[in-house]
Amino acid sequence: MMHLKRVIISLLVVCASPTAGQNMERVRHNIATLCSPSMAGRGYSGKGDKKAAQWIAETFRAIGVKPVGKSYFQPFPIDVNTFPSKMKLVVDGKKLQPGRDFIPSPVSARGKGYLKTIFLSDLARCTDSLIDRLKQINYKKKAILFNLPDYYQLLETCPELVHQLNQAALWIGITDPLTAQIGEQALSPPFLWVTKEVIDSSAQRIRFCVKNQLKKNYITQNVIGYIKGTIAPEKFIVFAAHYDHLGTIGKGIYIPGANDNAAGVAMLIELAHYFSEHPPALSVCFMAFSAEELGLLGSTYYVQHPLFPLASIRFVWNLDLVGTGKEGATIVNGTLHPKEFQRLQRFNDSLQALPKLVPRSPAANSDHYPFSTRGVPSFFVYLMDSSYPYYHHIEDKADKLPLTGFEGLFRLLVAFTAQGVR
Ligand SMILES: [Zn+2]
CATH class of the missing domain: 3.50.30.30 (Glucose Oxidase; domain 1)
Structure with a gap:
């Protein structure tokens, strides 16, 4: 009952908002799909990463997000220790x-x-x-x-x-x-x-x-697509979210990673829906990275093998841990890019999107970091709720996720991108 009520309220908010485009029922469905047993915690046993990547690519295609090259996939090798057995x-x-x-x-x-x-x-x-x-x-x-x-x-x-x-x-x-x-x-x-x-x-x-299984040179993949800009298509705004998580810990037991980071992928998908219906001035690129949990390996591979010049990226938004939000958002790199942070703050004040925005200094804690160290301006946004304690834990489940700030963050990102960095 509680959840149903929340969905109905969210839908009413969506209908009342001029910039809204996301659909909380679809968001919940997408998060549940990414956290389902068949995706095995989006790790590297039971082809969890492959199934998740395939699903994201198919979702991009259905929305009208195009691959940057011939394919949505950017493969790269990793070494990874897995626990597929009882x-x-x-x-x-x-x-x-x-x-x-x-x-x-x-x-x-x-x-x-x-x-x-x-x-x-x-x-x-x-x-x-x-x-x-x-x-x-x-x-x-x-x-x-x-x-x-x-x-x-x-x-x-x-x-x-x-x-x-x-x-x-x-x-x-x-x-x-x-x-x-x-x-x-x-x-x-x-x-x-x-x-x-x-x-x-x-x-x-x-x-x-x-019983462990150490996999050497296992091929995983980033999933990347874009929507072409109408005014300056050679310039890009990037929305990034890692889709990998921690996989299985014994046979049939897996860590779902609803907040970390099925919610971030669901946000990418909502933004893709929005920008396919409201073509952006600049091109908007969606990057679903793999192997973040292994040490930012997917995003690091990407900046070493970019699909278009890094200098053409005006801003990177890294969305990781966006499934809560009762206590607002932290903006990593907020102190590094004070002008952008102030602009974001002004949007938040006028839209009343999130309870508060807290700027934080640079940190090597998610996929914005490899971009940041190469001079590409970026924010890493994570939402806060001290009453949601499940981090890298089997209880980080789709049906437990409050999603309190999801709609507000979506509106903020859309507003900033539509009127923001040029
Ligand atoms: Zn994590």
Whole structure:
């Protein structure tokens, strides 16, 4: 009921707004499609990235967005560690659930066994007593448990000691919340992250099985299309959103990535609908990047192999995490481009689009960054809502996404593009 009510209210707002073009029912449908089991978390097992890319290209074609070259696809190779198979973790006879109770570290190798445990406390500071203590332990055929934040401290303060721990058969990092990541390599020993709700220092025996698949030179792809400008078609406004996410964490379990970043792709599609019906003065290019979660690999590949000169891009809007918005938006690079930020602020004041806009200094945290470092002006917009806690988590689901600021952000982007940068 709650959701239905929200859709109806949104549609009324759309009808009442002169710049509106988006359709919240279609937005919800598109986000649900991108988060569906067949797309397997838009990662690199079960062809998740390929299916998502194909769907985006077909959607572009149906709207009238044209490929820049012969194809919508820009392929490029990646190395990626994946977890397509069933995984198991049993602690003192209690079977834990992958995704909910534990996840593999992004760089975990494979392994299995039935092991005694050792809990390593106070890893955070590199003291002489810690060094002595860790050197005396026999790690062979043992699972070592530690608090994950302490381990990161150890990496900083005493990296040579990490080598010592490599003799263990399994590492278990205790953490809260579980925040999944994806990596480009596999390192021994196997490494699991377990939420502190289900494990503590009293754990005695562990049975586990984890199977990774390291894919070398896997071909993924960016999906790129454009709508030609009517006055200055040689100049471009770019809307970018990564479509990849973190894929599977065991057989049949995947991280949906509704906020990160099915919502951003849904925004690209709404903008494509709008500009196909209201031809823009400048050309508008839509870039759905892959492998953002692996370290901005798709956007980095793009700026190294641009399909038209980077100098012809007047502005890049990177849309990532746009599924909330109750507390407004953060504009990364807002302090770098104060004139554009002020213009955006004026539009927001007159349209009453979002509760607030917060400028932020440059950060290498999403796909705007490779453009930014090459002198292409860009903003990275993300919406804020502290009551939506699901980040890189199996609960980042389509039906949970509030989409409070989606319509407002859409109106802001359309207004800025129609009257903004020339
Ligand atoms: Zn992410």
